[in-house]
Amino acid sequence: xxxxxxxxxxxxxxxxxxxxxxxxxxxxxxxxxxxxxxxxxxxxxxxxxxxxxxxxxxxxxxxxxxxxxxxxxxxx
Numbered sequence: 315x316x317x318x319x320x321x322x323x324x325x326x327x328x329x330x331x332x333x334x335x336x337x338x339x340x341x342x343x344x345x346x347x348x349x350x351x352x353x354x355x356x357x358x359x360x361x362x363x364x365x366x367x368x369x370x371x372x373x374x375x376x377x378x379x380x381x382x383x384x385x386x387x388x389x390x
Contacts, residue, residue, distance in 0.1 A: 316336065318380075319380065328353045342362045
């Protein structure tokens with residue numbers, strides 16, 4: 315099983331800080347697609363991290379990994 319975490323407006327959109335699901339064997343891109351359909355949330359521009367390390371869309375998720383989705387941040 316994997317813990318999937320959402321930050322900022324993504325947390326509000328999903329309605330949860332995190333969800334638990336089996337994402338092992340999927341790529342980050344595949345997980346983004348699955349979550350986009352399930353929660354009607356746009357994830358194509360968000361950063362992903364696996365076990366607190368930034369990850370590309372082609373990284374494969376392993377059993378027990380924690381995946382975080384972090385939207386772009388702007389400031390000034």
